[in-house]
Amino acid sequence: MVPGLQSLALPAIDCEFFQPSAYLKIDKKGKVTIYVGKQESGQGVDTALPMIVAEELEIDFKDVHTEIAPYGTLKEGEHDTGGSQSVMTMYTQLRNAGAIAKSMLITAAANVWKINASSCAADNGEVVNTNSNKRIKYGALVCQAALLPIPKEVTLKNPKDFKLIGKSTSRSNLNELLTGKTKYGIDIKVEGMVYAVAERCPVLDGVLVSVDDTAAKKVPGVIKVVSYKGTGAPMHVRAGVAVIATNIWSAMKAKKMLNITWDEGKKNKETTESLFKTFEERSRLKPQLEVFKKGDATKFSAKNEISASYSEPFLAHATMEPVNFIASVKGDSCELWGGLQLPDWAVNTVSKECGFKKENIKVNLALMGGAFGRRLHFEFAIEAVRIAQQTDKPVKLIWERTDDIRFQPYRPATYHVLKAGIDDNNNLAAWQHHVLGTPVAYMTDGPGAKDAAEMDGADAGFCYDVPNINTGYTGVDFNINRGWLRSVDICVNSFPVESFIDEVALKLKKDPLQFRLSMLENKPDFKTGDAPGAAIQSPARVAGVLKLAAEKIGWTEKRKPNHFIGLATHSFIFAKSYAAHAIEIELLGPKKFRITRVVAAIDCGLVINPDGMLNQMEGGFAFALTQTLKGEITVSDSRVVEDGFFSYELLRYDEMPPIEIYMVENKEEPGGVGEVGLPTVAPALCNALAAAGYRPRSLPIRKEGFTWV
Amino acid sequence: MPNFTLNINNKDYSVEAESDMPLLWVLRDILDLTGTKYGCGVASCGACTVIMDGNAVFSCQRPVGACVNKKIITIEGLSEDGNHPVQKAWQKARVPQCGYCQPGQMMRAAAMLGKNKKPTDETISSEMSNHLCRCGTYHRIKEAIHIAIEEINK
Ligand code: FES
Numbered sequence A: 001m002v003p004g005l006q007s008l009a010l011p012a013i014d015c016e017f018f019q020p021s022a023y024l025k026i027d028k029k030g031k032v033t034i035y036v037g038k039q040e041s042g043q044g045v046d047t048a049l050p051m052i053v054a055e056e057l058e059i060d061f062k063d064v065h066t067e068i069a070p071y072g073t074l075k076e077g078e079h080d081t082g083g084s085q086s087v088m089t090m091y092t093q094l095r096n097a098g099a100i101a102k103s104m105l106i107t108a109a110a111n112v113w114k115i116n117a118s119s120c121a122a123d124n125g126e127v128v129n130t131n132s133n134k135r136i137k138y139g140a141l142v143c144q145a146a147l148l149p150i151p152k153e154v155t156l157k158n159p160k161d162f163k164l165i166g167k168s169t170s171r172s173n174l175n176e177l178l179t180g181k182t183k184y185g186i187d188i189k190v191e192g193m194v195y196a197v198a199e200r201c202p203v204l205d206g207v208l209v210s211v212d213d214t215a216a217k218k219v220p221g222v223i224k225v226v227s228y229k230g231t232g233a234p235m236h237v238r239a240g241v242a243v244i245a246t247n248i249w250s251a252m253k254a255k256k257m258l259n260i261t262w263d264e265g266k267k268n269k270e271t272t273e274s275l276f277k278t279f280e281e282r283s284r285l286k287p288q289l290e291v292f293k294k295g296d297a298t299k300f301s302a303k304n305e306i307s308a309s310y311s312e313p314f315l316a317h318a319t320m321e322p323v324n325f326i327a328s329v330k331g332d333s334c335e336l337w338g339g340l341q342l343p344d345w346a347v348n349t350v351s352k353e354c355g356f357k358k359e360n361i362k363v364n365l366a367l368m369g370g371a372f373g374r375r376l377h378f379e380f381a382i383e384a385v386r387i388a389q390q391t392d393k394p395v396k397l398i399w400e401r402t403d404d405i406r407f408q409p410y411r412p413a414t415y416h417v418l419k420a421g422i423d424d425n426n427n428l429a430a431w432q433h434h435v436l437g438t439p440v441a442y443m444t445d446g447p448g449a450k451d452a453a454e455m456d457g458a459d460a461g462f463c464y465d466v467p468n469i470n471t472g473y474t475g476v477d478f479n480i481n482r483g484w485l486r487s488v489d490i491c492v493n494s495f496p497v498e499s500f501i502d503e504v505a506l507k508l509k510k511d512p513l514q515f516r517l518s519m520l521e522n523k524p525d526f527k528t529g530d531a532p533g534a535a536i537q538s539p540a541r542v543a544g545v546l547k548l549a550a551e552k553i554g555w556t557e558k559r560k561p562n563h564f565i566g567l568a569t570h571s572f573i574f575a576k577s578y579a580a581h582a583i584e585i586e587l588l589g590p591k592k593f594r595i596t597r598v599v600a601a602i603d604c605g606l607v608i609n610p611d612g613m614l615n616q617m618e619g620g621f622a623f624a625l626t627q628t629l630k631g632e633i634t635v636s637d638s639r640v641v642e643d644g645f646f647s648y649e650l651l652r653y654d655e656m657p658p659i660e661i662y663m664v665e666n667k668e669e670p671g672g673v674g675e676v677g678l679p680t681v682a683p684a685l686c687n688a689l690a691a692a693g694y695r696p697r698s699l700p701i702r703k704e705g706f707t708w709v
Numbered sequence B: 001m002p003n004f005t006l007n008i009n010n011k012d013y014s015v016e017a018e019s020d021m022p023l024l025w026v027l028r029d030i031l032d033l034t035g036t037k038y039g040c041g042v043a044s045c046g047a048c049t050v051i052m053d054g055n056a057v058f059s060c061q062r063p064v065g066a067c068v069n070k071k072i073i074t075i076e077g078l079s080e081d082g083n084h085p086v087q088k089a090w091q092k093a094r095v096p097q098c099g100y101c102q103p104g105q106m107m108r109a110a111a112m113l114g115k116n117k118k119p120t121d122e123t124i125s126s127e128m129s130n131h132l133c134r135c136g137t138y139h140r141i142k143e144a145i146h147i148a149i150e151e152i153n154k
């Protein structure tokens, strides 16, 4: 029974709206606005999250308006968006928010009708008197509902009664997206705004010596040229010189005319070759950090030992919307506009680095044209504030594409050494995996940071049942900034793990599917640590997606000549979802291939918006295929060599193979879908190439001489 | 500063700008037609695509001085209320993820279909490969173009 049932006298009250929580508002006219607390960047939270509220609220989704939840209206940390966690973490809370509002509207109607709330039901934006079948629209009840106490407990719907959750639903703002009306951060205009672009020190942590801006200042439209200092951890803002102008074109032109002298510091000679050489040398020593140990794989005396090493490059996020941010400084306060995945951390850091009290920083969150982790970082916000501190006008800072590719927080480069010990019965009995990387934590927390090991996917959650396991990590410092990229270390580690499992299977002359299943199917779910929140690994679900992918691609069927299939599976463990890929290629010549079929299988528990899940799996595949085939950032003299889409190439339309997606249906709680579609793409494709006789051990495979049509 | 008359979405606009300013920035910053997007500024991504005299062009590569006496269509003017066959097809195939590249993609598709109601797969592929979508919606763009082709040939 719902509190607040006491019969209220119903005065002719007036109000504007009813807002029982930060998540939704219903106005007198019945307009329902649902506030999206997670930051939208293409992953579809602006639809999936409101669907959860709307389900419990009993409202037709086409009558729902969605808006970004204004910064500060939610609890600390709740605006944070990353790790495919949005649906998982908000599911119950948003159901509650919808159910609370519904229960108050029902109570309000019951009071009007002077009947018991149990004789009322909510249906399609109205409360129904189940005795008389009379109906009142929500809009007509908002002023009464607004006076009621908020119930402490409500009953949630039985999932079998869901009408909206589980139905493919179009994006809530699809029409705006298709008519050019959508405003991303880069489209925002603030009264009196001026524009800026910046030249940054090519070497991280360098400082400005001098700037000659005579020519730049002569460009019509230029207002002034300012310089700003860099910062250290966590964001590693580079020292910069910014041109402020009345329009962005003048600023861009003038930037080319700046004559700047930098002091690059001593770490200005590093290269990616030197880094991989260090990795290789260091890999012969014991790992710096022991990450997971079971039995002792190092002491296992193997009849056969198989070993291999793999490498993966730095990568850039390269969101289609170039990085941009607006800041306005007035006295001791500042106002910010733009996309941020972690706005609380950004506010804290801006406060510290730029000298504003936290309460004097106002944030206006904006829609992002892609993020993929790029806007977990916010060095651009600090830059914008530093530039705005030197003018009395709001400033929109835009990173040109060249800046975006050259000055990123890059996905770390890694080198992996794997060793397998085979026992007398020809079984895999020992597994060693040493990851050498340039950890993100060295950037965010300083060199030598503890817990730097980036081993998700290869640590205690390693899903295969092998009696002896040793995994370890070694961090190597390197002077370019690093950050988190979509699918993070799970993606990084799945490539060597799923490739090497395949190598071992082939070496042992075992079927790669059956070999994997034999080490998964009988292993019970297990906890990956002692902490209360430690992730659960489910080898059975890892096996489930693999079997589905293998079945759909016809693993056991006869193949056409020169066609080969590769498999890979994994659990995106911290987002409670599982995916596998089966990829078929046709070999057209030595190291030359065409992808003929792509099958993906996913198990992400209850799916809120199946179409959104499919879109993430399709897009995730394209993202991962880019980095499998050609994605690579290289460094020379501590500078990133690539500077745009001609040198940092992304997958294009003519390279996208058809993809089929299948789902394991079950009653598990919802998992995340934004990242689970990536990690098995590279190993599945590489395993197909290996089946054809060519085993790639470093990404992108283009570097190893592979070509494709 | 020089003054230019531009015909955009069937309306004449008078704009003051340096003559080398790319149409992209005139649209976005002077006329507030922000549906046309900046992605690279160097003809590598297609985000800035508009239709000029029936052809898809990169607006980042067209100085405003070279845009007078041309008929320019941007995403805002592709249709009255999102009912161009390309927009309807995009809606049906639920193409966008972040959506940022989509105005450019749709303008390219609309220009292509405006000239050729039955493009071959090779034509579609070579036209659409002028565009990048980091979210990876290519699969659905293909589907949407085929929906649009069917619709306009009905
Ligand atoms: S912005 Fe014009 S092609 Fe990229």
Ligand code: FES
Residues within 6 Å of the ligand: A042, A320, A369, A370, B096, B097, B098, B099, B100, B101, B102, B132, B133, B134, B135, B136, B137
């Ligand atoms: S939909 Fe995001 S870049 Fe294409």
